[in-house]
Amino acid sequence: xxxxxxxxIIVAGILELCPIVDAASGQAEGVGQPATxxxxxxxxxxxxxxxxxxxxxxxxxxEGRLLYDRQCAACHGLTGQEGPDPxxxxxxxxxxxxEPSKTVGSYWPAATTxxxxxxxxxPFNRPGSLAVDDVYAVVAYVLYLxxxxxxxxxxxxxxxxxxxxxxxxxxxxxxxxxxxNTSFQTAWGDPNLQGVWSYATIxxxxxPVHLEGRTFLSxxxxxxxxRDSAIRATSERRNGLTPERDLSLAYxxxxxxxxxxxxxxxxxxxxxxxxxxxxxxxxxxxQEAQEVARxxxxxxxxxxxxxxxxxxxxxxxxxxxxxxSNTYQILQVPGFVVILNEMIHxxxxxxxxxxxxxxxRVRQWNGDSRGRWEGKTLVVETSHYRGQTxxxxxxxxxxLKAVERFTRVDPGRIHYRYTIYDExxxxxxxxxxxxxxxxxxxVVYEYACHEGNYxxxxxxxxxxxxxxxxxxxxxxxxxx
Amino acid sequence: MPSDGSxxxxxxxxxxxxxxxxxxxxxxxxxxxxxxxxxxxxxxxxDGVGGYGGRSHFEETVRRLRASRYPxxxxxxxxxxxxxxTITPSALHFERHHAGIPDIDPSEHRLLxxxxxxxxxVFTMDELRRLPAVTRVYFIECSGNGRVxxxxxxPDTDVQAAxxxxxxxxxxxxxxxxxxxxxxxxxxxxxxxxxGADACRMTRSVPLVKAQDDILxxxxxxxxxxxxxxxxxxxxxIPGWEGNISIKWLRRLHVVDQPYLTREETAKYxxxxxxxxxxxxxxxxxxxxxxxxxxxxxxxxxxxxxxxxGLAWSGRGRVRGVEISTxxxxxxxxxxxxxxVLPFAHTRFRYDWSWDGSEKILASRCIDEAGEVQPTRSxxxxxxxxxxxxxxxxxxxxxxxxxxxxxxVDV
Numbered sequence: 001x002x003x004x005x006x007x008x009i010i011v012a013g014i015l016e017l018c019p020i021v022d023a024a025s026g027q028a029e030g031v032g033q034p035a036t037x038x039x040x041x042x043x044x045x046x047x048x049x050x051x052x053x054x055x056x057x058x059x060x061x062x063e064g065r066l067l068y069d070r071q072c073a074a075c076h077g078l079t080g081q082e083g084p085d086p087x088x089x090x091x092x093x094x095x096x097x098x099e100p101s102k103t104v105g106s107y108w109p110a111a112t113t114x115x116x117x118x119x120x121x122x123p124f125n126r127p128g129s130l131a132v133d134d135v136y137a138v139v140a141y142v143l144y145l146x147x148x149x150x151x152x153x154x155x156x157x158x159x160x161x162x163x164x165x166x167x168x169x170x171x172x173x174x175x176x177x178x179x180x181n182t183s184f185q186t187a188w189g190d191p192n193l194q195g196v197w198s199y200a201t202i203x204x205x206x207x208p209v210h211l212e213g214r215t216f217l218s219x220x221x222x223x224x225x226x227r228d229s230a231i232r233a234t235s236e237r238r239n240g241l242t243p244e245r246d247l248s249l250a251y252x253x254x255x256x257x258x259x260x261x262x263x264x265x266x267x268x269x270x271x272x273x274x275x276x277x278x279x280x281x282x283x284x285x286x287q288e289a290q291e292v293a294r295x296x297x298x299x300x301x302x303x304x305x306x307x308x309x310x311x312x313x314x315x316x317x318x319x320x321x322x323x324x325s326n327t328y329q330i331l332q333v334p335g336f337v338v339i340l341n342e343m344i345h346x347x348x349x350x351x352x353x354x355x356x357x358x359x360x361r362v363r364q365w366n367g368d369s370r371g372r373w374e375g376k377t378l379v380v381e382t383s384h385y386r387g388q389t390x391x392x393x394x395x396x397x398x399x400l401k402a403v404e405r406f407t408r409v410d411p412g413r414i415h416y417r418y419t420i421y422d423e424x425x426x427x428x429x430x431x432x433x434x435x436x437x438x439x440x441x442x443v444v445y446e447y448a449c450h451e452g453n454y455x456x457x458x459x460x461x462x463x464x465x466x467x468x469x470x471x472x473x474x475x476x477x478x479x480x
Numbered sequence: 481m482p483s484d485g486s487x488x489x490x491x492x493x494x495x496x497x498x499x500x501x502x503x504x505x506x507x508x509x510x511x512x513x514x515x516x517x518x519x520x521x522x523x524x525x526x527d528g529v530g531g532y533g534g535r536s537h538f539e540e541t542v543r544r545l546r547a548s549r550y551p552x553x554x555x556x557x558x559x560x561x562x563x564x565x566t567i568t569p570s571a572l573h574f575e576r577h578h579a580g581i582p583d584i585d586p587s588e589h590r591l592l593x594x595x596x597x598x599x600x601x602v603f604t605m606d607e608l609r610r611l612p613a614v615t616r617v618y619f620i621e622c623s624g625n626g627r628v629x630x631x632x633x634x635p636d637t638d639v640q641a642a643x644x645x646x647x648x649x650x651x652x653x654x655x656x657x658x659x660x661x662x663x664x665x666x667x668x669x670x671x672x673x674x675x676g677a678d679a680c681r682m683t684r685s686v687p688l689v690k691a692q693d694d695i696l697x698x699x700x701x702x703x704x705x706x707x708x709x710x711x712x713x714x715x716x717x718i719p720g721w722e723g724n725i726s727i728k729w730l731r732r733l734h735v736v737d738q739p740y741l742t743r744e745e746t747a748k749y750x751x752x753x754x755x756x757x758x759x760x761x762x763x764x765x766x767x768x769x770x771x772x773x774x775x776x777x778x779x780x781x782x783x784x785x786x787x788x789x790g791l792a793w794s795g796r797g798r799v800r801g802v803e804i805s806t807x808x809x810x811x812x813x814x815x816x817x818x819x820x821v822l823p824f825a826h827t828r829f830r831y832d833w834s835w836d837g838s839e840k841i842l843a844s845r846c847i848d849e850a851g852e853v854q855p856t857r858s859x860x861x862x863x864x865x866x867x868x869x870x871x872x873x874x875x876x877x878x879x880x881x882x883x884x885x886x887x888x889v890d891v
Contacts, residue, residue, distance in 0.1 A: 031610050032601035032662060035592055039602055043592050043732050046673050046683065048740045084549065096756030100867050102747065107758075110741045117743035121680035124553070127579060128679075171750065171760040176871075177852055179863055185800075185851045192851050 047116035051161035054115060057132040058156025061149060064141030067134055071123050072142075080104075080145040085124070089145040092166050105146030109171055111163040115139050136160075177411060184376070184408040186332055190352075191376045193330045193337065193406055196442055197414060199319060199434040200259030200326035202229050205394075207266035207274030214265050215274070225261045233258065257324040262435050267320070269417070270431040276394055283425035287395060299463030302456050307365065308344070310456055311449035315389055316341045317348060317366040317382055318402050318418040321434065327444045328436065330406075337371050337378060343447040350380055358384055363398060378406040397424035412438045543572055544640055552580030552679075555622070557644025560772045560791065566818065566826040567617070568647035570702045575709045576622050576645065578744075579680035582729055586705075586713040589677070591697070595735035598664030605713050608699065611654045616696060616719070617825040619793045621646035621765050623722035623749060626872035629857060633877070635887040638776035642876065642888065646768075646793065648826035649710075651717045652700030656691045659733070668737045674716055677729040684725045685739035686718065690763075694719050697730065719824035720795030721763040722870070724749050754865035765795030766873040767854050769802050769829065769846035780884035783837035788815075792827045794848035801847045802829040808841030808877060809856065809891040815844065823849075835880065843877040843891045857890045 047053040069078065076082075080089030080103070091101030104114055119135045121127050130138070140155040148163055149155060184192040202225060207214075217225070236253040238246060266274030279287060297304050308314045319326070325343035332338070339348040350371040358368045368384040380403070387398030404418040414436035421429045541562035548554035555576040558568055568574075575581075586605045594600035625645035628637055665688070672691050676682040686695070696717040699706060706712040711728030718726045724744055739745065739761065751759040769792035774780060792799045798821050803812035818828035829844065845854040857874035877891035 029662070031607050032593075032603045033607075035594055035600035035602045039592065040594050040600060043594075043675075044681070046675065046732075046734050046736075046740060048736060048738065050738075052736075095752060095758075096754065100752055100756075102752070104747075108746050110746070113741050113743055113746050116683075116740075117747075120683070121579065121743070124550070124579070127681070170757055171746075172757050174759050174762045174764075176759075176762065176764070176766065177850075179855050179859055185847070189800075 045116075045119070047112050047119070049110045049112050049161065051112060051157050054112070054157035054160060055132050056157065057136055058154050058159075059133050059137035059140055060154055061137075061140040061144030061151050064134075064137030064139070064144075067130075068138050068141045071130070072138060075124060080142060088142050092146075095167070095170065103146070104142055105148060105166060107167050107170070109165055109168045111139075111143060111148070111160050111165055114142060115160060118142075179411075184411075188334045190332060190334075191373065191378065191408060192332065193378060193408055193414060194332050195330060195438050196444055197328045197330065197436045197438050198257070198259065198326055198442055199321055199328065199416070199436050200257045201262050201267070201321050201435050202226075202258050202260065203262040203264055203267055205267045205320050205432070206276060207268070211265040212273070215272070216264055217261060222261045222263050229258050229260065251323070255324060257326055259321070259326065259435070262433070264433070267432050267434060268430055269433045270419075271428065276426070277430050278427045279425060280423070280427055283395075283397075286397070286425065290395070299460055302460065305456060305459065309459070311344060313346055313365050314341070314343050315365060316343070316346060317369070318404050318420075318432070319434070320394070320432070325445070325447050327442075329444055337380075339380075340444075342444045344449050345447065360384070363387070367400070367402070374405075376407055378404075380404045380406070394420065395425060396420070396422050399424045406436070541572070543574065544644065553578050555624075555645060557640050558647045559640050560643055560646075560770070561639045561775050561777075563772070566648055566791070566828050567702060568649060568826075570649065570704070570707045570710065573620075573647040573649060573701075573707065573710055574622065574645045576624075576723065577678065577709070577728075578682055579678050581708050582678050583708065584677060584713060584729060589713050589731070591714060591730060591732070593659060593663045593733045593735070595673075595733075596666040596669040596737060597735050598666065599662070601663050603659075605699065608654055608697065608714070611658055613652055613654055614696070615650060615652045615700070616717075617648065617650050617822050618696075618717055618719045619646055619648040619765075619824060619826050620717065620723045620726055621768075621793070621795075623724065623762070623765065623870035626768075626874065627869060629872045629874050629876075629890075630861070630866045630869070633888045633890040635879075635889070636776070637888040639770055639772050639876075642776075643770045645723070646791075646826070648793070649701045650703065651696055651698040653696040653698030653714075653717065656695040656697050656716070656733075657693070659697060660692060660735075663735075665735060669735045671736050671739050673732075673734040673736055673740045673742070674725075674727040674730060675732040675734065676711075676715075676727045677731040682724075682727055682729075682744065683740070683742040684727055684744050685736075685742060686716070686725060687761075688735075690718065690721075718763075720765060720797070722749060722765060722795075725763065749870060751864070751868040751870050753868060759868075762871055763795075765793070766871060767794040767796065767799075767846040767848040767850075767852040768792065768873040769799075769844045769854060770876045771804075771842055771844050771878055774842070774880065774886050775878055776886055776888045778886040780835060780880060780886065782884065783835045785832070785834050788831040788833045788842060790829055790844055792817075792829055792844070792846040793825065794846060794850070794852065795824065796848050796850040796852060797823045798849045799827040799829075799846055800849045802827075803845050803847070804829075804831045804833075805843045805845075805891070806833065806840050808889075809843055809875065812845065837882060839882050840880045841877050841889060841891060842880060843875050845875050 045053040045055055075085040076088050081087055087101060087103045089103055089105050091103045091106035094101045094106060108114065115135060118139055136155050140149060143149045143163065144151060186192045233253050268274050271277055302310055327342055329340040330337065335352050337350045337352065339350065346366060348369050350369045352371045355370060357370060363384055363386040365386050367382040369380050369382040371378055371380045382402045385396060385398055385400045387396060387400065389396045399422055401421040402418055407415040409415050416436040417431055417433045419429050419431040541559045543556035543558060546555040546557065556574060558572050558574040589605055591603045622645035626642060628642050670688050671685045672688060673683055673685050697714065698717045699714055701707060701710055706715060714730045715728040716726045716730055745760065751762050753759065769790060771788055771790035773789045774786065780786065788804060792802045799817065802815040802817065804815045805812050815829040815831040821827050847853050854873055854875050860872065860874045875891050877889040879887045879889040
């Protein structure tokens, strides 16, 4: 949206997009007269919900009764309920029912509104004719008809804003668009995937052995898993812990972003057993070599440490959910889709169309992505990986190819699947389906890796200490 | 007035004839005995030049009044079915007043801007007209427009009844941002309470961000001064937002730190949901469209070519497209949009159609640049229930009976 603060010296064609800016350059200097206090007073009061603007004075329902009967009852009824004009009393509890009745008592969130409105608009046929104390008096009486104040309770600038209206919590901000009626298209006509999306889930990548043969959980099982997860997230009690113990729980329960069950027994939807396919002989060889290296040379150099520990990348192209930061933020401009994975600030700028890939020799930790639209589905193909995946649910070689498919199915949900092809490692391709949902008010928290990345030095230094103590026969139990 | 009364009578009898024919009371199509189209060729002098022009006395379309107890707290509806193009004639702009139309002498009118400002100022109309001005085409739609559509469709409801609380004008005035920079906005300021000079001193809280963006303080409408019913001499025009917040007869802008919860943003213009909670500050008008020709109450004169035409608009910017269905929403095809398509303005759409004479259900749906697609009534009430009063943008259907009669129907 255009801001009037934008500089105005833009080409004429752009001005068309910015409804107002062409005039905002002019200042109104010297035009208009300074308002005097007398003028401001003459314009009358505007009353805010905290009571600002309420004039001195006050009254009670008892004093208001006669006034109401004479000045208001003909139109609103003696009890405020008979009409013929709007009902002013009753109706509490009716709002969610078949015949909601919106009255001052059942509906209005603030008593100050009543004062302000009666003062400016009532009686309908003689607005502005009531003296200040008379307004306080009829207001007190209308509140009394609603059972909100006592007969002789003084209603004035201090007491009125404090009256707790029954429906004061009954208003919510505008949630629109709230219908599944968006075409999910960008202004230039591409399917619109923009937004912040979470792929957090407690469903595991591979099907647990005890669920063999089952693709889906029952509704009861899903409910039970979600409930357990929610209980775990809120059950932690940390009072009475020693500082050391407290520190060791730095990653506390609230921290984890577990999400819910997808209803499936595994994220892998193909092969049908829900498990990673078998490894090729080469795949097995590489896996074993990796295990040996991890076992025998875990801390020789920073290069032996996984990439995420070195604050480089979690290799989430494509991702497998983990403890937190399971988010995509998707942005679109004509010709490009941008996918941010905040952990660790990995931004994929995906060109759309048939733009050629980078040279075969250019290899990247997160590969090189190209996108295209197949109907409403964004298909992103990624290859040119470096082939040294050390972290993620599955390994990969430099022949790895990932094909992701994003389809917006409703305002808060993208259908998201990816297929992994890697003939060097796996005996067949496999496909993963992740939830991609956008709960209202979902935010991406900034990911700060090691807060300055001091840890890698400490990890290596710790390993050296450990080695020295092993050599000198002192046992040291250091962990990273 | 034409000096020749006889041509007038002839024209009337011709219209009566056509009306009779289209009502189907004539069993066979009669040809007039005289050559229609020749009688009016002026052979006597017509009217002379004049001061303020009126329309032809043959043109009869008027606003229709909504039933209400008091004409001062009431509404009147624009006859969309009779309009061409995109601008609503000022005399036919819909009205919604809560305490009547004040009669304001512009030389006496003042606008006060005060509250959380560095320099509270009072402006005369002449001073306002000295300031940098802009001209913009914007629709104003009452958020209660389409209210009848919360209930199942009554066959006889026409487009004026169901959609007549939207109108579109060319407005001229000072950007509110210019006035705000003149008074200097203080740090804590977040909202502006706008107040009208009508008898009820209508007030609404307006978010400062919108005020600094594209709100107009308008004195001109369709090339002349505002009409009294549209706020003469001064009003707010808030593009794309529900009409009530575009305060008419503007007398004060009071800059404050929070919304003031005026009656019009609490008791009224809040949207009650099935769970008993109400949505508040539902400002933007949703993507909407309606076929105005043919529309409810029309009778098509036999099968053949008819250009279908209507209006589309959105409070979220431009109309990106309008789709037409002739089968009650089973299938949709794109309509042509009259250019230029302006943001927050009525957009005329047209679709060439050949009627085969069988029963059809015509419908249109608007897709705006935010990607919002006009929903069906059932999709709307599935989420919002039927008590929310405001912001009904459901798709409008017109059933064309094989007799040619056009009726209101839900799709």
